[in-house]
Amino acid sequence: MSTSAAQAPADRPTFVRTTLDLGDVLLHPWGRAIARPDVMLDGLMAAAADPLISLWNPLATAGREDALAWLEARDGGWDRGAGASFAALDAADGALLGSVSLRWVDREDGLAMIGYWVLPNARGRGVATRATKAVTGWAFATTDARRIEIAHAVGNEASCRVAHHCGYLPEGTLRASHRFGDGVHHDEHLHARLATDPEPADPTAPTAHPSGTA
Numbered sequence: 001m002s003t004s005a006a007q008a009p010a011d012r013p014t015f016v017r018t019t020l021d022l023g024d025v026l027l028h029p030w031g032r033a034i035a036r037p038d039v040m041l042d043g044l045m046a047a048a049a050d051p052l053i054s055l056w057n058p059l060a061t062a063g064r065e066d067a068l069a070w071l072e073a074r075d076g077g078w079d080r081g082a083g084a085s086f087a088a089l090d091a092a093d094g095a096l097l098g099s100v101s102l103r104w105v106d107r108e109d110g111l112a113m114i115g116y117w118v119l120p121n122a123r124g125r126g127v128a129t130r131a132t133k134a135v136t137g138w139a140f141a142t143t144d145a146r147r148i149e150i151a152h153a154v155g156n157e158a159s160c161r162v163a164h165h166c167g168y169l170p171e172g173t174l175r176a177s178h179r180f181g182d183g184v185h186h187d188e189h190l191h192a193r194l195a196t197d198p199e200p201a202d203p204t205a206p207t208a209h210p211s212g213t214a
C-alpha cells in the first residue's frame with residue numbers, strides 16, 4: 001500500500017487527509033473536493049436506498065441536498081481532525097465501491113471507532129476487509145490511536161467476518177446497545193484492535209488444520 005499525505009500533521013497526531021492506494025482500490029478522503037462529485041452524490045443516494053445499508057448503517061443521504069450536506073460534514077471531520085472518512089473507489093474507472101470511516105470516541109485517550117459499508121454490486125470481493133485493514137494500519141501508524149473498536153449488530157454476520165479478518169478481536173456482547181435502521185435496539189458484538197496487537201493473517205491464505213480436524 002502506498003500513501004500520499006495532502007498536508008503534514010502539526011503538533012497533534014490526528015487524522016490528516018491522505019489517499020491510500022490498495023492497487024485496484026483507492027481510498028480517497030470524502031469531501032466537497034472529491035473527483036466526479038455528481039457520480040459520488042448518486043452513489044451516496046444509492047447507498048442510502050440499499051436495504052442492508054439502511055438497516056445496519058443508515059445514511060442521511062437519500063436526497064441530493066442531504067448527500068451534499070453529508071459530504072460537507074465529512075470535510076468538517078477532516079478539518080477538525082475529528083474523523084477520517086474515505087470513499088473506496090475503483091482504481092480503474094473511479095466508480096464508488098463503498099466507504100470506511102474512523103472517528104475519535106475519546107481523542108485524548110486514543111480511543112476510536114471504525115465503520116464501513118459497501119455498495120451491493122461491489123460486495124463479496126474483499127473491499128470492506130482490505131479497506132478497513134488499510135485504514136486501521138494507517139491510523140495506528142500516523143496518529144496516537146491506542147484502541148479502535150467495531151460494534152455490529154449480532155445479526156450482521158458479514159460485518160462480523162470483516163472485523164475478524166481485520167484482526168479486531170471479539171470482546172463480548174452489548175445488550176440492546178444501539179437502535180438500527182429498523183427502529184429496534186439490537187444487541188451488538190464489540191470487537192477491538194489495539195495498536196500493540198499483531199497484524200491479522202491474510203484471510204485468503206490457506207488455513208492449516210491439524211490432521212483429523214475440519
Ligand SMILES: CC(C)(COP(=O)(O)OP(=O)(O)OC[C@H]1O[C@@H](n2cnc3c(N)ncnc32)[C@H](O)[C@@H]1OP(=O)(O)O)[C@@H](O)C(=O)NCCC(=O)NCCS
Nearest residue numbers: 052056117118123124125126127128129152157158159161
Ligand atoms: C458488511 C459489508 C460492509 C461487507 O462488505 P464486503 O466488501 O462484501 O466484505 P468482504 O468481501 O470484505 O467480506 C465479507 C465477508 O462476509 C461474509 N458474508 C457476506 N454476506 C454474508 C452473510 N449474509 N452471512 C454471513 N457472512 C456473510 C463473506 O463470506 C465474507 O467473509 P469470508 O471472507 O470469511 O467468506 C457489506 O455487506 C455491507 O455494506 N453491509 C451493509 C452495511 C453494514 O452492515 N455495515 C457494517 C455496519 S457495522
